[in-house]
Amino acid sequence: MNKTRLEAFSDGVLAIIITIMVLEIKIPHGSDWAELKPVIPTFLSYLLSFVYIAIYWGNHHHMLHSLKSVSSGIIWANMNLLFWLSLTPFSTGWMGENNFAPNTMLLYGMLLLANGVSFIILQKAIEKHAQDIEALKTAFVNMNKKGLISTIGYACAIPLAYVSPIISGALFIAMAIIWLIPDKNIEIALTEKPE
Amino acid sequence: MNKTRLEAFSDGVLAIIITIMVLEIKIPHGSDWAELKPVIPTFLSYLLSFVYIAIYWGNHHHMLHSLKSVSSGIIWANMNLLFWLSLTPFSTGWMGENNFAPNTMLLYGMLLLANGVSFIILQKAIEKHAQDIEALKTAFVNMNKKGLISTIGYACAIPLAYVSPIISGALFIAMAIIWLIPDKNIEIALTEKPE
Amino acid sequence: MNKTRLEAFSDGVLAIIITIMVLEIKIPHGSDWAELKPVIPTFLSYLLSFVYIAIYWGNHHHMLHSLKSVSSGIIWANMNLLFWLSLTPFSTGWMGENNFAPNTMLLYGMLLLANGVSFIILQKAIEKHAQDIEALKTAFVNMNKKGLISTIGYACAIPLAYVSPIISGALFIAMAIIWLIPDKNIEIALTEKPE
Amino acid sequence: MNKTRLEAFSDGVLAIIITIMVLEIKIPHGSDWAELKPVIPTFLSYLLSFVYIAIYWGNHHHMLHSLKSVSSGIIWANMNLLFWLSLTPFSTGWMGENNFAPNTMLLYGMLLLANGVSFIILQKAIEKHAQDIEALKTAFVNMNKKGLISTIGYACAIPLAYVSPIISGALFIAMAIIWLIPDKNIEIALTEKPE
Numbered sequence: 192m193n194k195t196r197l198e199a200f201s202d203g204v205l206a207i208i209i210t211i212m213v214l215e216i217k218i219p220h221g222s223d224w225a226e227l228k229p230v231i232p233t234f235l236s237y238l239l240s241f242v243y244i245a246i247y248w249g250n251h252h253h254m255l256h257s258l259k260s261v262s263s264g265i266i267w268a269n270m271n272l273l274f275w276l277s278l279t280p281f282s283t284g285w286m287g288e289n290n291f292a293p294n295t296m297l298l299y300g301m302l303l304l305a306n307g308v309s310f311i312i313l314q315k316a317i318e319k320h321a322q323d324i325e326a327l328k329t330a331f332v333n334m335n336k337k338g339l340i341s342t343i344g345y346a347c348a349i350p351l352a353y354v355s356p357i358i359s360g361a362l363f364i365a366m367a368i369i370w371l372i373p374d375k376n377i378e379i380a381l382t383e384k385p386e
Numbered sequence: 387m388n389k390t391r392l393e394a395f396s397d398g399v400l401a402i403i404i405t406i407m408v409l410e411i412k413i414p415h416g417s418d419w420a421e422l423k424p425v426i427p428t429f430l431s432y433l434l435s436f437v438y439i440a441i442y443w444g445n446h447h448h449m450l451h452s453l454k455s456v457s458s459g460i461i462w463a464n465m466n467l468l469f470w471l472s473l474t475p476f477s478t479g480w481m482g483e484n485n486f487a488p489n490t491m492l493l494y495g496m497l498l499l500a501n502g503v504s505f506i507i508l509q510k511a512i513e514k515h516a517q518d519i520e521a522l523k524t525a526f527v528n529m530n531k532k533g534l535i536s537t538i539g540y541a542c543a544i545p546l547a548y549v550s551p552i553i554s555g556a557l558f559i560a561m562a563i564i565w566l567i568p569d570k571n572i573e574i575a576l577t578e579k580p581e
Numbered sequence: 582m583n584k585t586r587l588e589a590f591s592d593g594v595l596a597i598i599i600t601i602m603v604l605e606i607k608i609p610h611g612s613d614w615a616e617l618k619p620v621i622p623t624f625l626s627y628l629l630s631f632v633y634i635a636i637y638w639g640n641h642h643h644m645l646h647s648l649k650s651v652s653s654g655i656i657w658a659n660m661n662l663l664f665w666l667s668l669t670p671f672s673t674g675w676m677g678e679n680n681f682a683p684n685t686m687l688l689y690g691m692l693l694l695a696n697g698v699s700f701i702i703l704q705k706a707i708e709k710h711a712q713d714i715e716a717l718k719t720a721f722v723n724m725n726k727k728g729l730i731s732t733i734g735y736a737c738a739i740p741l742a743y744v745s746p747i748i749s750g751a752l753f754i755a756m757a758i759i760w761l762i763p764d765k766n767i768e769i770a771l772t773e774k775p776e
Numbered sequence: 777m778n779k780t781r782l783e784a785f786s787d788g789v790l791a792i793i794i795t796i797m798v799l800e801i802k803i804p805h806g807s808d809w810a811e812l813k814p815v816i817p818t819f820l821s822y823l824l825s826f827v828y829i830a831i832y833w834g835n836h837h838h839m840l841h842s843l844k845s846v847s848s849g850i851i852w853a854n855m856n857l858l859f860w861l862s863l864t865p866f867s868t869g870w871m872g873e874n875n876f877a878p879n880t881m882l883l884y885g886m887l888l889l890a891n892g893v894s895f896i897i898l899q900k901a902i903e904k905h906a907q908d909i910e911a912l913k914t915a916f917v918n919m920n921k922k923g924l925i926s927t928i929g930y931a932c933a934i935p936l937a938y939v940s941p942i943i944s945g946a947l948f949i950a951m952a953i954i955w956l957i958p959d960k961n962i963e964i965a966l967t968e969k970p971e
Binding site for chain 2 (some may be wrong): 202206273278280289292293349
Binding site (some may be wrong): 585589593597598601605657660661671672674675682683684685688 | 783784787788790791792795798799801803804805807808809812824826830834837841897907934956960
C-alpha cells in the first residue's frame with residue numbers, strides 16, 4: 192500500500208478540524224463592540240487548538256515523510272489519532288463557551304493526553320513497519336523526548352485544573368511552545384538524505 | 387480517464403463526512419459534568435459511524451489501488467456509494483439524539499445496508515472494468531465473503547431493532563469488527579506484485 | 582502554471598459543497614416515523630442537488646483532463662463557476678424547507694442557469710487557451726450540445742415554476758438525465774490518445 | 777521537506793473557508809421574495825470574501841509554485857496566514873448580519889490588514905529560503921507593489937469606517953480589483969522558465 196492516500200485523507204480531516212472550529216465562534220447579533228466580549232474566550236480557545244492541530248499536522252508530515260509504504264497497523268493507528276483529534280472542536284467549544292471553567296479545562300487536558308498517546312502509538316506502529324530503522328531513530332529522538340515531556344505536562348494539567356485553571360492553561364501553552372521549537376534532529380536527518 | 391481525481395474527490399467527501407459528524411455533538415451550555423450526560427449517546431453513535439466510515443475509506447483505498455483507469459460506470463457507482471455514505475451524519479445524529487430508540491436503529495441499519503449494497507455495486511463495476519482480472523479476484527475473495535456476511539448481518543439487524551435495540555447495536559458492532567480483521571488475501575495479493 | 586492545484590482546489594470545494602448540503606437536513610427531535618415526514622422534501626432536494634454537483638464534477642474532470650496548463654482566465658472562470666455552485670446548498674435548502682414552493686423553484690432554476698452559463702464560460706476560456714484545439718473540439722462537441730439543451734431547459738423551467746412547480750421539477754430532473762447519458766465523443770477522443 | 781503536503785493542506789483549508797462561509801447565509805423559513813431581503817447583505821459580504829479568498833488562493837499558488845522545498849519558517853508563516861484567513865467567515869458573517877455597520881466594517885478592515893501582513897511575512901520567509909533568488913525577485917516585484925498599495929488601502933479603510941461605511945466598502949472592493957488585474961511579471965517569469 193502506498194502512503195499518498197493516507198496523507199491526502201489525513202490532510203483533509205486535519206484541514207476540516209482546524210477550520211470547522213471557527214464555526215463555534217458564534218456571530219453576535221448586534222454590532223456594538225460589547226457584543227464581541229463573550230466571543231473572546233471562544234477566540235482564545237480557538238487560537239490554542241489551532242496551534243495544536245497545526246503542530247500535529249507538522250509532526251504527522253515529518254513522521255510520514257520518512258515512510259515509503261504503510262501497513263494496516265499504521266492505517267488504524269492513524270485513524271485512532273484522527274478520531275481523538277476530531278473531538279478537539281467539541282472540547283475547544285465547551286472550554287470557550289464556559290470561560291475556561293475547571294471541568295472544561297480538565298476535559299481539554301484529557302483530550303490533549305489522548306491525542307498525545309495516540310500520536311505515540313502511531314509512532315510505534317511506524318517504527319515497527321519502517322525499513323530504514325536507523326535513520327528513523329535519529330529523526331525520532333527529539334520527537335520522543337518532546338512526546339515524553341508533553342505527556343507528563345498534560346497529565347499534570349488535568350488534576351491541576353481544580354487547583355487553578357490558570358495553571359492548566361499555562362501548561363497547555365507551555366507544551367505547545369515546546370513542540371513549536373524547531374526540531375533540529377529531524378531537519379538534519381532529512382537533509383542528509385535528500386529525496 | 388485516470389483515477390487520481392476520483393480518489394482525491396472521494397477522500398475529500400469521506401474526510402468531510404467523518405469530520406462534520408462531530409458537529410452533531412452539541413456543546414452543552416453549562417460546565418457541570420452532568421451537562422455532558424446527554425452527550426454520551428451522541429458520542430457513542432459518532433464513534434460507531436467514525437469506525438464505519440474509516441472501514442469504507444480503507445476498503446475504497448484497497449479496491450481502487452488495484453485499478454489503473456476508471457470508467458463512467460465506476461464513477462457513477464462511486465458517486466452512488468458517496469451519496470449513501472453522506473447520509474451517515476444525519477442517521478447517526480438521529481440515533482444519538484434519541485438515545486438509540488428502535489426506529490432510529492432501524493433507519494441506521496437500513497443505511498448500513500444501503501452502504502453495503504452500494505459498495506458491492508462499485509466492486510462489480512470495478513471487476514467488469516478491470517484489466518488484471520485474476521489478481522483482482524484473489525484480492526476480492528475475502529472482501530466478497532465479508533460483504534456477504536455483513537449484508538446478512540445488517541438485514542437481520544433491521545427488524546431486530548423492534549425486538550431489542552441492544553441486539554441491533556451488537557450486530558452493528560460485530561459487523562464492524564468483521565471488517566476490522568486484517569484482510570490477508572488483499573495484503574498478499576498486493577505484496578506479490580509491488581508497484 | 583500547472584493544473585494540479587486548480588484540480589485539487591476545485592475537488593475540495595465541490596466535495597465540501599456536496600457534503601455540507603446534508604447539514605441542511607435537520608435532525609428531528611423525536612424518534613417517531615412521523616418526525617421524518619418534514620425531512621422528505623429536504624431529502625429529495627438534496628438528492629437532486631447531489632446529482633447536479635456530481636455531474637459538474639464529472640464534466641469538470643473531463644474538461645480539465647485534456648488540458649496541460651492553465652491561464653489566469655481559466656483560473657477566474659473556474660472561480661466564477663465555483664462561486665455559483667457554492668450557492669447550491671442555500672438554494673437547495675430553501676427549496677426543500679418550503680416544500681418546493683414556486684418562488685424557491687424559480688430561484689433554483691436561476692441558479693442552475695447561472696451554473697450552466699458559468700460552465701460554458703469556463704469551456705470557452707479553456708478552448709481559447711488549449712494547445713490541441715482539434716482534439717478538444719471533438720471532445721467538446723457533445724458537451725456543447727448538452728450545454729445548449731440544458732440552458733434552454735433551465736430557462737424554460739424558471740417562468741414555468743409559476744405555472745406548476747411540478748413542470749419545473751420535471752425539467753430539472755430531465756436536464757440532469759441528459760447529462761447522465763454517457764458522452765461517447767469524449768470517451769472516444771480520450772481513448773484514442775492515451776496518456 | 778517537500779511542498780506537496782503544504783499545498784494540499786493549504787488548499788484544503790482555503791477550500792473549506794471559502795465554502796463554509798455560505799453556511800452563514802441563513803435559509804429563510806418562508807418562501808416569499810420578501811424573506812430573501814435580509815439575506816442580501818449576507819450575500820454581498822459573502823461575495824466580497826469569496827473574491828478575497830480566491831485572490832489569496834491564486835497568489836498562494838503563484839508564490840509556492842516557484843519553490844522547490846519548504847522550511848520550518850515557511851510552514852509556520854503559512855499556518856499564521858491560514859489562521860487569519862480562517863477568521864474570515866466570522867468577520868464576514870458579522871458584517872453581513874449587521875448590514876455593514878461601521879464597527880463590523882472596521883473589524884473586517886483589520887482582518888484584511890492582518891491577512892495582508894501575514895501574506896507579506898510568508899513572502900519574506902519564502903524569499904529567505906528560496907534558492908533561485910533572482911527569478912523570484914522578478915516574479916515578486918508586482919506582488920510587492922500590490923501588497924504595499926493594498927496594505928495602505930486596508931489601513932485607510934479602518935478609521936474611515938466611522939466616517940462612512942460606504943467609503944470603507946469602496947476601498948475593500950478597489951483593493952480586490954487591484955489584485956484581480958493579471959500580474960504580467962509573474963506570468964512572464966514563469967513562462968520563461970518552463971517546468
